[in-house]
Amino acid sequence: xxxxxxxxxxxxxxxxxxxxxxxxxxxxxxxxxxxxxxxxxxxxxxxxxxxxxxxxxxxxxxxxxxxxxxxxxxxxxxxxxxxxxxxxxxxxxxxxxxxxxxxxxxxxxxxxxxxxxxxxxxxxxxxxxxxxxxxxxxxxxxxxxxxxxxxxxxxxxxxxxxxxxxxxxxxxxxxxxxxxxxxxxxxxxxxx
Numbered sequence: 001x002x003x004x005x006x007x008x009x010x011x012x013x014x015x016x017x018x019x020x021x022x023x024x025x026x027x028x029x030x031x032x033x034x035x036x037x038x039x040x041x042x043x044x045x046x047x048x049x050x051x052x053x054x055x056x057x058x059x060x061x062x063x064x065x066x067x068x069x070x071x072x073x074x075x076x077x078x079x080x081x082x083x084x085x086x087x088x089x090x091x092x093x094x095x096x097x098x099x100x101x102x103x104x105x106x107x108x109x110x111x112x113x114x115x116x117x118x119x120x121x122x123x124x125x126x127x128x129x130x131x132x133x134x135x136x137x138x139x140x141x142x143x144x145x146x147x148x149x150x151x152x153x154x155x156x157x158x159x160x161x162x163x164x165x166x167x168x169x170x171x172x173x174x175x176x177x178x179x180x181x182x183x184x185x186x187x188x189x190x191x192x
Contacts, residue, residue, distance in 0.1 A: 123187060127185070139191060142166045151177075
């Protein structure tokens with residue numbers, strides 16, 4: 001649903017501005033010095049820092065270059081200001097139904113509604129959309145809960161047993177293959 005009251009957009013602009021100001025001060029730069037480095041006006045940068053202006057990606061890219069950091073640092077969780085995380089209300093998803101005995105190839109979405117940066121799934125047997133090589137933005141963490149899986153990532157293969165976990169770039173071709181009938185795993189996708 002589109003933002004009709006402007007509050008989330010205004011909050012995001014303020015967080016980006018705060019991240020920008022924090023990094024500028026860390027580098028000991030004045031607004032004028034940053035303007036010179038970025039080829040943007042002092043007034044525009046000041047408006048961005050106070051949340052009064054909504055910069056384009058091009059302007060953010062120029063600022064990020066001048067601040068010696070990737071533009072994603074101004075926009076992502078864990079970046080200079082954790083700009084996109086912001087505060088939001090608690091959201092709850094009821095527990096999934098247990099799998100019937102002997103069921104294979106089941107995927108349960110465990111992510112609560114409204115999640116923007118992460119998705120959590122529980123897989124039993126064949127993981128459905130991850131049973132053939134796929135690529136998508138972000139990262140994944142796979143934790144095997146029972147049995148074993150073969151994890152294939154860009155030509156590398158690892159056998160993961162219960163309790164093992166793996167972390168990998170989701171932009172690399174990857175897929176999971178159950179080794180036995182008891183295989184069950186949690187897959188977290190972040191930054192999609």
